[in-house]
Amino acid sequence: MTATRAAAPITSRLRTADIFRVGASGPRARKTRTALSALGVSIGIAALVGVLGLSESSKSALLDEIASLGTNLLTIEAGAGFGGGDSALPEDALATVERVPTVTDASAVWAVDANVYRNEFIPEGETGSIQVVASDEGLLDTLNGELADGVFLDMGTSSYPNAVVGSVAAERLGIDGLDRPTYVFIGDDYVEVIGVLEEFPLAADLDRAVIIGKEAAVRFYDADERPAVLYSRVVDGSIDETRDILPATADPENPEEVSVSRPSDALEAQAAADEALTTLFLGLGAVALLVGGIGIANVMVIAVIERRGEIGLRRALGATRAHIRRQFLTEAVILSVLGGIGGVAIGVTATYVYATSQDWRVIIPQEAAIGGFIGAIAIGAIAGLYPASRAARLAPTEALRT
Amino acid sequence: MPMKQPSPAPSAGLSTSAALELHSVVKEYPGEPPVRALDDVSLRIDHGELVAVIGPSGSGKSTLLNVMGTLDRPTSGVVAVDGIDTATRSEKEVAGVRARKIGFVFQQFFLLPGMSAVENVSNGLLYQAVPPKERRRRSIEALERVGLGHRLDHPPNHLSGGERQRVAVARALVHRPAFVLADEPTGNLDSKSTDAVMNLISDLHREGTTIVVITHDAAIAASLPRQLAVHDGTIVADSAGDGRQEGGLR
Numbered sequence: 001m002t003a004t005r006a007a008a009p010i011t012s013r014l015r016t017a018d019i020f021r022v023g024a025s026g027p028r029a030r031k032t033r034t035a036l037s038a039l040g041v042s043i044g045i046a047a048l049v050g051v052l053g054l055s056e057s058s059k060s061a062l063l064d065e066i067a068s069l070g071t072n073l074l075t076i077e078a079g080a081g082f083g084g085g086d087s088a089l090p091e092d093a094l095a096t097v098e099r100v101p102t103v104t105d106a107s108a109v110w111a112v113d114a115n116v117y118r119n120e121f122i123p124e125g126e127t128g129s130i131q132v133v134a135s136d137e138g139l140l141d142t143l144n145g146e147l148a149d150g151v152f153l154d155m156g157t158s159s160y161p162n163a164v165v166g167s168v169a170a171e172r173l174g175i176d177g178l179d180r181p182t183y184v185f186i187g188d189d190y191v192e193v194i195g196v197l198e199e200f201p202l203a204a205d206l207d208r209a210v211i212i213g214k215e216a217a218v219r220f221y222d223a224d225e226r227p228a229v230l231y232s233r234v235v236d237g238s239i240d241e242t243r244d245i246l247p248a249t250a251d252p253e254n255p256e257e258v259s260v261s262r263p264s265d266a267l268e269a270q271a272a273a274d275e276a277l278t279t280l281f282l283g284l285g286a287v288a289l290l291v292g293g294i295g296i297a298n299v300m301v302i303a304v305i306e307r308r309g310e311i312g313l314r315r316a317l318g319a320t321r322a323h324i325r326r327q328f329l330t331e332a333v334i335l336s337v338l339g340g341i342g343g344v345a346i347g348v349t350a351t352y353v354y355a356t357s358q359d360w361r362v363i364i365p366q367e368a369a370i371g372g373f374i375g376a377i378a379i380g381a382i383a384g385l386y387p388a389s390r391a392a393r394l395a396p397t398e399a400l401r402t
Numbered sequence: 403m404p405m406k407q408p409s410p411a412p413s414a415g416l417s418t419s420a421a422l423e424l425h426s427v428v429k430e431y432p433g434e435p436p437v438r439a440l441d442d443v444s445l446r447i448d449h450g451e452l453v454a455v456i457g458p459s460g461s462g463k464s465t466l467l468n469v470m471g472t473l474d475r476p477t478s479g480v481v482a483v484d485g486i487d488t489a490t491r492s493e494k495e496v497a498g499v500r501a502r503k504i505g506f507v508f509q510q511f512f513l514l515p516g517m518s519a520v521e522n523v524s525n526g527l528l529y530q531a532v533p534p535k536e537r538r539r540r541s542i543e544a545l546e547r548v549g550l551g552h553r554l555d556h557p558p559n560h561l562s563g564g565e566r567q568r569v570a571v572a573r574a575l576v577h578r579p580a581f582v583l584a585d586e587p588t589g590n591l592d593s594k595s596t597d598a599v600m601n602l603i604s605d606l607h608r609e610g611t612t613i614v615v616i617t618h619d620a621a622i623a624a625s626l627p628r629q630l631a632v633h634d635g636t637i638v639a640d641s642a643g644d645g646r647q648e649g650g651l652r
Contacts, residue, residue: 010486012497013531022528029516313512316473317573318501318529320494396473400508 012318014326022323023330026303027338037299038339041379044289045343045372046350051285052368053351055278061360062271069144069202071264072239076230076250078257087257088226093250094136097230100249102238107142108227109206110134112217114187116163116210118173122185128172131209132186133228134217142231143203150178150195157194158213161186161220164195166207173210184210187221202263203231293379296335300328300387304394311391312399325392332384333377340376344369419485421581421612422447422470427479429465429635439465440476441635447581447614452607454623455616457632464585466632467616471504471583472496484580501529505574505582509589511566513558519545519569520554526576544572548602564595571602581612588622600625 014022027034076097079087090096094108112132115124139145140152151157152164163184165175175182175193183190191212200206217223230250234242239262247258304311311324319327348364355362422445429440439462447453457463468474469481472488475496481488483503488496505526513522523541524534532540545554548568558566567587574582584603588596600622607613607627615626623629631639 010491010498010502011494012501012529014529015531015533017534018528018531021534025514025517029514309510309512310514313506313508313514314525314529315497316471316500316504316506316508317525318497318499320497320529322494323497323529397468400473400512 012320012323014319014323019323019326019330022327023334026307026327026331027334033299034335034338037296038335038342040292040295041289041336041339041376042292042342042346044285044287044292044379045340045376046346047285047288047343048282048375049344049347049364049368049372050350051278051281053347053362053364054354055274055281056363056365057351057355057360058358059271059274060363061355061358062267062274064361065201066264066267066271069264069267070233071262071268072234072236073143073202073263074232074234074239074243074246075203075261075263076232076246077259077261078228078251078254079259088224088228089230089250089258090253091226093227094230096249097232097246100232100242100245102235102242103232104235105138105142105233107136107139107231108214109139109211109229109231110214110217110223110225111228112212112221112223114221116169116173117185119183120185120190128169129208130169130172131205132221133206133209133211134214134223135211136214139211139231140197142233143200143206145200145206146198148196148198150193152195153211153213159215159219160213161189161191161216162194162213163191164197164211165193166197166209166211167199168207169210170196172208186210186212189220201267205229289375289379292339293336293383296332296339296380297383297387299335300332300384301390303331304328304387304391307391308394308399311394312396312401315396315399321392324394325388328388328391329381329384332387333380336376336380336383337373339380340373343376344372347372419482420446421449421451421484422614423480423482424470425480425482427469427476427481429462429469429474430477439635440469443479443635443637445630445637445640447612449580449612450607450610451612451628452603452626453614453628453630454626455614455630455632456618456620456623458618461632462635463616463618463632465635467583467585470614471506472500497529502577503580505577505579507567507570507574507582507584507587509586511558511563511570511590513566513569515558518555518557519550519561519572522558522569523573523576526573530577532577540576541572544576545569547575547606548572562595563591564598567591567595567599568602571599571606575606575611581614582606584613584615586617587615588617588619596622 078089094106097103098106110133112134114132115127116130116132137153137155137158148167153162165173173184175196178193178196182193184193218225243260246260247255251258314324351364352362424443424445427440427443428438431437431439443466455463455466469476472481472483483499486499488499520538520541523544524537527537527540542554545551548571550565550568550572553561553565561569588599591599603613603615617623629641630637
């Protein structure tokens with residue numbers, strides 16, 4: 001052969017930084033399309049990050065609540081709860097339960113056979129499903145309850161017609177504050193409301209109750225002195241064994257009629273149920289991400305068809321097939337990374353806004369943010385494989401023919 | 403300014419290497435029977451020449467352009483660009499030959515949207531790994547050379563057709579190729595822009611650039627110093643004389 005030059009370094013080379021620059025040139029020149037195709041991935045990533053963030057935040061809020069309410073509360077009832085007929089615990093049940101060494105605190109609630117109304121003109125049937133009960137002065141402490149307004153019953157007020165209303169009962173009775181003297185009509189008398197309670201997550205029955213002092217209940221409403229429900233706090237390590245001995249302690253004669261429950265179990269079950277729901281939403285997020293990836297593949301296939309001229313030009317300027325493949329692969333990854341960044345931002349913002357509005361601690365699991373980002377890169381790379389190899393296979397002569 | 407081209411290496415039977423040499427080039431497309439688009443074409447284009455390749459459509463002109471530009475490989479024969487035989491080279495090396503030795507100007511300009519004139523021109527240096535700063539500096543120089551020093555940062559859609567083609571010419575020149583292949587460079591231009599682009603090509607030729615213009619326009623071809631007429635896959639006439647075609651390839 002004639003004119004050949006041997007060792008000249010003639011291979012085509014593209015700098016690493018230029019691979020990125022070239023890959024970004026397409027998305028940069030077509031901003032709307034870039035935004036729309038990145039949006040698909042954004043939605044998927046945002047769903048994943050948001051779901052994980054919200055579920056973690058709400059779970060931590062719930063766990064905080066459980067922790068603050070305490071998991072060591074045991075509720076002792078005879079039969080079906082207060083107001084449930086004549087089933088009641090023995091009169092001295094509170095005293096015997098308090099004597100159990102592992103019980104640190106106990107309070108009792110007594111049923112009162114009276115109805116409460118906003119005033120004397122309300123027809124008798126319209127009780128609003130509000131129970132009237134009596135309690136001792138320690139109930140609020142035993143339940144770790146909080147007052148929304150006013151004060152709880154004490155030694156002085158519990159002997160006279162004074163009432164504390166539960167959160168739901170307050171709403172139904174139209175009580176929104178105690179700025180002015182407020183009364184409710186119990187039985188045949190007006191009773192002054194001295195306190196409004198916050199919710200009792202561990203004793204939801206009390207939310208729909210109006211509580212009066214035990215002395216007053218006996219004096220004015222002829223209440224049964226046998227308690228309907230006992231609430232007890234137990235030393236943390238001894239909950240199960242205490243639970244076993246409580247029925248016989250509270251009612252030695254009819255221990256089988258006494259049921260002991262642990263209200264925090266229900267909240268823990270709720271946390272577990274939330275987790276199941278989270279898994280479902282994560283699945284939906286993954287589907288959204290997949291659809292976003294398919295969207296990118298779609299856009300890239302169209303780009304390769306539309307940009308034959310550019311592919312031909314670049315080949316004429318010295319790009320190898322590998323350079324073309326890398327360009328389109330990079331482009332797909334750029335789209336998905338933009339989507340990933342947007343998605344993480346949307347997911348974090350949504351979590352922050354919602355968690356803040358719910359007074360939850362904002363928790364963004366790092367796995368969610370980092371995993372979402374890595375997932376986006378992977379989706380882009382996979383979505384770009386086929387379009388990129390199509391672009392690379394295109395012969396320059398064919399690409400330049402328009 | 404540094405010349406990227408190494409001086410032609412002396413080799414057996416050659417005093418100087420041509421910008422482009424084709425020797426017994428045959429290009430067949432598969433089929434029954436095979437279509438022979440180029441039939442034993444030999445030609446030599448020396449450094450500094452301005453050559454028109456003219457022929458009607460279907461004459462093999464486009465195939466000749468693709469083979470000369472190493473965009474397509476011949477079925478047999480030799481295509482040597484600035485002394486480098488491309489037949490024995492790998493795909494990466496042939497791409498490297500294009501990146502360093504050949505400048506392309508197309509009828510459709512092929513400027514990339516969303517990129518300024520400078521960025522478009524600097525794409526001509528992209529695939530030989532020239533650093534960005536140097537790319538920009540040389541691109542500005544090239545644009546000034548084609549008279550577009552005042553349009554550096556304009557995107558293609560803010561330029562007239564004639565200006566676009568001048569940007570494309572700057573892109574073809576920026577890496578100082580052994581020759582520029584211009585495929586119907588005035589095919590999409592009005593007569594005024596056509597004159598401007600042809601004047602630019604003549605000016606570049608006077609400054610020493612080797613240019614091959616592929617055209618079907620007899621008037622344009624006639625205005626250039628040398629014409630190669632292609633018909634039915636062979637060169638039927640060469641205004642430089644037959645002896646020139648085969649020169650040095652024996």
